[in-house]
Amino acid sequence: QVQLLESGGRLAQVGGSLRLSCAASGRSFSNSAMGWFRQAPGKEREFVCAINWNSGTTLYTDSVKGRATISRDNAKNTVYLQLDRLAPEDTAVYYCAAQAFGTWASVESWRYWGQGTPVTVSS
Numbered sequence: 141q142v143q144l145l146e147s148g149g150r151l152a153q154v155g156g157s158l159r160l161s162c163a164a165s166g167r168s169f170s171n172s173a174m175g176w177f178r179q180a181p182g183k184e185r186e187f188v189c190a191i192n193w194n195s196g197t198t199l200y201t202d203s204v205k206g207r208a209t210i211s212r213d214n215a216k217n218t219v220y221l222q223l224d225r226l227a228p229e230d231t232a233v234y235y236c237a238a239q240a241f242g243t244w245a246s247v248e249s250w251r252y253w254g255q256g257t258p259v260t261v262s263s
Contacts, residue, residue: 142166144236149257160221162236170214172239176221178232187245226261233258
């Protein structure tokens with residue numbers, strides 16, 4: 141059974157940083173794109189960033205460009221999201237996704253999803 145397990149979500153301060161991890165099990169995603177989405181209260185799930193199988197290509201949504209870094213360790217079957225200069229608008233449940241068939245920024249393109257890890261940014 142394929143599982144994506146996110147971790148690292150917490151209460152953080154405005155201007156601070158956090159690092160989210162997503163560990164996959166049940167199969168290897170070393171040949172697949174992986175990504176991060178988030179869903180704020182009362183809003184639809186939105187694309188944050190994604191990375192291709194060999195880390196050669198990354199894509200970020202405009203609101204996190206320059207503040208976010210996605211990376212992966214294929215040996216650990218894990219993808220990471222480093223998010224700096226946190227703002228209240230970053231408050232959301234963050235979801236890991238794996239194996240995209242189509243546009244990375246589209247929720248419908250991704251086959252596997254984690255359960256999410258909550259991030260709250262407070263001043």
